[in-house]
Amino acid sequence: MAKLFGAKLVEAQDAFGQLCVGIDPHSTLLQSWGLADSVIGLREFSLAVVEACASRVSLIKPQVSFFERFGAAGYEVLSEVTQMAHSVGLVVVADAKRGDIGTTMDAYLEAWFGNKSGLYADALTVSPYLGLGAISEGFDKWIEAGKGVYSLVATSNPQGETVQRAKIEDRTLAADQWNQLSSLNGTGFGPYGAVVGATLDLASFGIDSSILNVPVLAPGFGAQGALLSEAGAIYGSLAKNVAFSVSRSVLKAGPVGIVDAINAANAELRVGLTK
Numbered sequence: 202m203a204k205l206f207g208a209k210l211v212e213a214q215d216a217f218g219q220l221c222v223g224i225d226p227h228s229t230l231l232q233s234w235g236l237a238d239s240v241i242g243l244r245e246f247s248l249a250v251v252e253a254c255a256s257r258v259s260l261i262k263p264q265v266s267f268f269e270r271f272g273a274a275g276y277e278v279l280s281e282v283t284q285m286a287h288s289v290g291l292v293v294v295a296d297a298k299r300g301d302i303g304t305t306m307d308a309y310l311e312a313w314f315g316n317k318s319g320l321y322a323d324a325l326t327v328s329p330y331l332g333l334g335a336i337s338e339g340f341d342k343w344i345e346a347g348k349g350v351y352s353l354v355a356t357s358n359p360q361g362e363t364v365q366r367a368k369i370e371d372r373t374l375a376a377d378q379w380n381q382l383s384s385l386n387g388t389g390f391g392p393y394g395a396v397v398g399a400t401l402d403l404a405s406f407g408i409d410s411s412i413l414n415v416p417v418l419a420p421g422f423g424a425q426g427a428l429l430s431e432a433g434a435i436y437g438s439l440a441k442n443v444a445f446s447v448s449r450s451v452l453k454a455g456p457v458g459i460v461d462a463i464n465a466a467n468a469e470l471r472v473g474l475t476k
Contacts, residue, residue, distance in 0.1 A: 206324060206349030207391030210416055213259035213292045214444070219474070220467055221260035221418070223296070223448030224250050224282065226267045234455055240274045243267075247282045250452065253459045255289035257467065260444050262418070265297040280319040292323045294351065294418065294444075300328030300336065307339040314348045324349035326396060326418070330364075333381050337393070349392040349416070354378045355406045357398030357421040366406065376407035379415065386414045390442070394418060399427035399435055399445075410438050417443040423450025429466060432473035445470055 204212075226246045228238040236242035247263070254261055263282060268275035286293050299309040313322045327336050329352045340350055355365050355375040365375040372380075382393040391414075397403065399421030403410065419436070421427045422445055429447070433440045447466050454462035 203345065203347035205344065205389070205392065206347055207389055207416065209323065209347055210292060210391060213290070217256065217259040218467055218470065219443060219445055220258040220470055221262050221294070221444040221446040222250065222254050222258050222451060222463065223446055224261055224263040225448045225452065230452055233453065240271050240278060243271060243275060244278045244281065247278060248285060249456055250459065251282055251285050251289070251291065253463060254291060257463050260292045260294055261286055262294045262296050262446055265295055283321045287321065294324045294326065295320065295322035296326045298326050298328045298353065300331055302331055302335040306335060310339050310343060314343050314346065323347070324351060324394070326351045326353065328353050329378055333378065333385070337385055344392050349394055351394040351396050351418045352378060352382060354395040355397050355401050355403065355408065357400045357425055373407045376409070379408050379412065382415045383412045390414050391416045396420065400425060413438065413442060415442065418446060419443045420446045423447045429469040430473045432470055433476045440474055
């Protein structure tokens with residue numbers, strides 16, 4: 202049996218820290234690196250980021266849409282990125298935000314976790330709008346294969362609040378999702394995780410920070426405004442379970458400066474976690 206996702210995550214973070222680097226090869230970023238907005242530029246950029254992350258961070262989070270815009274060739278690059286990442290010990294979270302029911306959800310999970318597509322993600326971001334049960338029914342068979350999911354619970358974009366703060370009896374939808382993820386995990390840590398944005402007041406969503414069996418993926422640092430130096434203050438008792446995600450704030454440093462930018466982000470995060 203493969204190592205379970207929670208154990209895999211803890212091992213990687215113990216070895217390389219809790220920083221996660223998002224790989225977001227949008228056209229303006231490729232151009233700022235002096236690369237063409239093409240499959241060739243996409244590949245050179247993405248593999249350079251993986252190389253810079255090796256032995257410096259625990260996770261990478263490729264944003265699937267930026268590969269998908271190049272069609273089949275973009276997915277071929279993503280497959281190469283994932284395989285290179287695994288070869289240097291990185292955990293790969295595919296940021297695809299999939300969510301559906303029945304055999305359709307099964308097919309999404311097969312695409313990202315199975316052996317047919319060549320994508321080989323360790324974890325997948327998912328959208329729970331059709332119900333977490335619709336995801337868990339198909340995902341359960343992937344648990345022993347060491348796979349994980351991060352479900353959107355409370356996101357940094359202001360448009361999400363209308364849904365995420367909606368009330369179910371005496372709790373917000375975000376809090377209800379958080380509680381469901383904890384229940385699915387039982388006594389283990391993971392494999393069901395939550396996306397919880399760093400720019401939010403978690404208490405105002407009713408998220409119970411005493412629940413410590415849910416891995417957290419935390420976007421919103423760097424370009425979106427949250428400070429890694431405040432990571433501990435933002436997440437409190439949850440901080441030890443968080444993968445702190447940065448992308449533009451390190452990627453904008455370019456091919457020459459990205460290693461220094463990652464090192465600086467790690468140093469800032471270490472300060473933030475000791476406050």
